[in-house]
Amino acid sequence: MVADARYLSDEQRAMRETVRRYVDTVVRPFIAADRLREWDMDPSRRLAPHLLEEADAAGLRALGVPERFGGLALDPATQSQTLAMVAAEIARGDSGLADKLVQNWKISVLLGRFATEELQAHWFARYLAEPPFLMAHCLTEPRGASDRWLPYDVVATNMDTRAERRGDTWVINGRKQFISNGYDATLYVVYATTDDDQPMSRGTSSFLVPRDTPGLEVTRCNETLGGRFMNNGEITFTDCAVPADHLLVEGVALAQAGIYFRPGKVLVATKSLGIGIGAYEDTVAWVHDRVQGGRPLIEHQAVAWRVADMATRLEAVAALLRHAARAVDEGWPEVDALTNMAKVFAAREVVAVCQHAVELHGGYGAMLEVGIEKALRDALINLHSDGTTDISHFKVAKALFPATAGPYAGPGG
Numbered sequence: 233m234v235a236d237a238r239y240l241s242d243e244q245r246a247m248r249e250t251v252r253r254y255v256d257t258v259v260r261p262f263i264a265a266d267r268l269r270e271w272d273m274d275p276s277r278r279l280a281p282h283l284l285e286e287a288d289a290a291g292l293r294a295l296g297v298p299e300r301f302g303g304l305a306l307d308p309a310t311q312s313q314t315l316a317m318v319a320a321e322i323a324r325g326d327s328g329l330a331d332k333l334v335q336n337w338k339i340s341v342l343l344g345r346f347a348t349e350e351l352q353a354h355w356f357a358r359y360l361a362e363p364p365f366l367m368a369h370c371l372t373e374p375r376g377a378s379d380r381w382l383p384y385d386v387v388a389t390n391m392d393t394r395a396e397r398r399g400d401t402w403v404i405n406g407r408k409q410f411i412s413n414g415y416d417a418t419l420y421v422v423y424a425t426t427d428d429d430q431p432m433s434r435g436t437s438s439f440l441v442p443r444d445t446p447g448l449e450v451t452r453c454n455e456t457l458g459g460r461f462m463n464n465g466e467i468t469f470t471d472c473a474v475p476a477d478h479l480l481v482e483g484v485a486l487a488q489a490g491i492y493f494r495p496g497k498v499l500v501a502t503k504s505l506g507i508g509i510g511a512y513e514d515t516v517a518w519v520h521d522r523v524q525g526g527r528p529l530i531e532h533q534a535v536a537w538r539v540a541d542m543a544t545r546l547e548a549v550a551a552l553l554r555h556a557a558r559a560v561d562e563g564w565p566e567v568d569a570l571t572n573m574a575k576v577f578a579a580r581e582v583v584a585v586c587q588h589a590v591e592l593h594g595g596y597g598a599m600l601e602v603g604i605e606k607a608l609r610d611a612l613i614n615l616h617s618d619g620t621t622d623i624s625h626f627k628v629a630k631a632l633f634p635a636t637a638g639p640y641a642g643p644g645g
């Protein structure tokens with residue numbers, strides 16, 4: 233029910249079939265074949281290269297790349313809705329893989345808008361030619377990530393990472409942490425303070441930084457609770473010099489990043505939904521198969537109640553998500569409230585769905601080799617992706633009551 237085709241155009245329906253085939257024939261079998269693989273402490277061995285190669289063959293890496301550079305053109309009137317549908321399908325297979333690909337889409341959109349023609353031609357050609365090529369978006373630092381999301385727009389909360397113009401280069405110094413794809417990306421978008429006298433909204437710039445730039449060092453892969461097929465990393469920049477044309481947005485980089493922050497919230501919500509659908513499908517199969525008290529679990533009233541509750545929560549998430557994705561595509565005034573609501577609501581509801589899933593599996597729910605516990609771990613990660621639940625609520629309050637919400641909600645909507 234939740235992936236109801238009646239809301240899809242012919243283009244979206246065809247894409248859904250392609251993604252579903254990829255997820256059901258490549259991703260789910262890969263995960264099921266070795267449930268301990270995600271715990272391999274060598275991050276480069278966790279996700280086999282053929283998963284990204286097959287994603288590439290299915291056209292899933294070209295999303296977000298401008299058509300003139302070989303990208304897949306999507307109808308702009310429904311672009312966020314289409315990406316949401318695709319991301320949910322991928323997350324139904326694995327949320328870490330969805331994270332990997334979604335970061336690439338978001339950054340492709342950003343480059344398409346702000347990078348020079350020459351840099352786009354160079355990097356999109358390489359990106360499309362190399363399936364393992366990943367991109368990362370480096371905002372978070374050891375201090376003050378929530379302050380940046382609100383934002384608390386005062387000089388005291390400016391980023392510690394700094395970039396300084398020296399001749400024909402920008403020289404970056406600082407440290408970024410918790411970065412999706414940070415461990416194995418080829419290309420980074422890095423946010424840094426360029427004017428200490430201005431608050432964050434006017435003194436932060438963004439830069440394109442290739443991985444092989446001297447002074448860029450990937451210092452660790454973070455071992456995470458869930459989403460473990462995406463390698464989250466920490467990166468330091470020590471006198472890391474990029475040519476002047478690698479400046480993407482000067483001063484107002486955070487405001488301009490809105491072109492992917494809004495669809496980004498929808499994509500976090502869809503990743504939650506996909507995890508929930510996967511857990512629901514596995515649980516429905518389980519309760520029809522497992523027998524207790526002489527009959528399948530589904531014939532026990534308390535079990536049926538729980539399954540109905542899972543389905544209800546997923547339907548509600550899917551409905552709000554469709555609404556929020558439409559708000560992005562059509563530029564509704566309520567877009568900030570709706571995208572944050574969708575992200576928070578989806579994350580919380582899907583954690584509840586996955587808890588039911590784990591409980592309905594009984595003792596097997598705790599066993600790594602069965603794998604339903606993975607859904608709960610993956611779902612928990614989305615509670616704070618793209619801003620914590622608390623910060624997202626403040627943004628909802630600010631969007632609803634721009635004049636009267638207190639200073640806790642930051643100055644922006």
Ligand SMILES: Cc1cc2nc3c(=O)[nH]c(=O)nc-3n(C[C@H](O)[C@H](O)[C@H](O)COP(=O)(O)OP(=O)(O)OC[C@H]3O[C@@H](n4cnc5c(N)ncnc54)[C@H](O)[C@@H]3O)c2cc1C
Nearest residue numbers: 369370371372376377378410411412616618619620622623
């Ligand atoms: C798996 C994963 C992937 C990530 N990927 C990326 C990425 O690709 N790029 C990137 O830049 N970052 C990324 N992040 C970072 C993520 O955006 C931050 O972790 C998140 O925004 C929270 O920031 P923090 O960890 O500094 O927590 P804090 O800001 O220290 O928050 C700690 C707690 O305090 C609460 N809190 C903070 N400030 C306030 C306030 N003013 N009022 C009330 N409560 C408050 C928070 O809600 C939270 O409960 C990722 C994180 C994870 C775990």
